[in-house]
Amino acid sequence: MQMIEIVPIPAFEDNYIWLIRNGTTAVAVDPGDAGPVVDYLHRQQLRLVAILLTHHHGDHTGGAAELQRHFDAPVYGPRREAISSITHPVGEGDLIDLPSLGCTFQVLDVPGHTAGHIAYYGINSLFCGDALFACGCGRLFEGTAQQMHASLAKFSALPDDTNVYCAHEYTLENIHFAKAVEPGNAALLARERTERETRSQGRPTLPSSIGLEKQTNPFLRCSEPAVMAAATRFAGHPLAEPVEVFAAIRQWRDQV
Numbered sequence: 001m002q003m004i005e006i007v008p009i010p011a012f013e014d015n016y017i018w019l020i021r022n023g024t025t026a027v028a029v030d031p032g033d034a035g036p037v038v039d040y041l042h043r044q045q046l047r048l049v050a051i052l053l054t055h056h057h058g059d060h061t062g063g064a065a066e067l068q069r070h071f072d073a074p075v076y077g078p079r080r081e082a083i084s085s086i087t088h089p090v091g092e093g094d095l096i097d098l099p100s101l102g103c104t105f106q107v108l109d110v111p112g113h114t115a116g117h118i119a120y121y122g123i124n125s126l127f128c129g130d131a132l133f134a135c136g137c138g139r140l141f142e143g144t145a146q147q148m149h150a151s152l153a154k155f156s157a158l159p160d161d162t163n164v165y166c167a168h169e170y171t172l173e174n175i176h177f178a179k180a181v182e183p184g185n186a187a188l189l190a191r192e193r194t195e196r197e198t199r200s201q202g203r204p205t206l207p208s209s210i211g212l213e214k215q216t217n218p219f220l221r222c223s224e225p226a227v228m229a230a231a232t233r234f235a236g237h238p239l240a241e242p243v244e245v246f247a248a249i250r251q252w253r254d255q256v
């Protein structure tokens with residue numbers, strides 16, 4: 001019995017291409033660049049058996065076509081986005097069975113950052129692209145606050161011990177903003193100490209976990225009195241619903 005391992009392949013400024021490997025096979029998530037993935041696979045003597053894409057942005061899809069040609073691997077990606085390298089369009093409720101890797105992923109529709117953004121959930125892990133970040137969430141380029149708020153609620157409903165594999169190393173910047181929203185959140189302050197230490201050693205702050213995000217990520221805490229009060233101060237008028245709180249802190253985040 002082999003062991004599943006998930007390794008980050010750094011790309012561009014601050015992207016992580018996640019590689020899920022087991023024995024001699026591997027799957028790449030959001031390969032924005034083919035070069036570092038091919039190098040890793042060759043060095044480790046791995047065969048790529050699938051590519052998973054979360055949304056259409058080039059820093060997530062740019063290497064997919066080259067990898068597809070090189071390894072003849074299927075490319076799974078959002079049904080509702082036009083990405084030419086996709087061979088298997090998928091959406092909410094679809095299951096992706098990867099027997100050679102020994103895992104199955106469930107597809108979640110999580111619009112907001114882009115209109116058709118999807119996430120992959122399986123092996124106690126969530127690959128969420130630019131929808132959810134450690135202590136933050138993606139910008140609303142195509143979707144509404146309502147959509148993103150609903151997408152984040154889907155993530156919150158996953159088990160607390162789910163490992164969260166985001167596509168960017170934005171954690172320290174996000175914590176800086178989260179502290180402006182919730183300066184009295186002890187879990188957030190403790191997390192800042194841990195993540196600073198991690199970064200000072202040059203290591204990724206990921207994966208995070210759903211439980212940790214629920215304790216420290218302001219975008220998942222829109223019903224918390226402290227977050228509601230901070231959002232209300234920013235908006236300058238009372239906010240009744242969690243989705244309005246979400247919209248206000250998303251707008252606030254875009255300004256800093």
Ligand SMILES: [Zn+2]
Binds near residue numbers: 055057113130
């Ligand atoms: Zn993106």
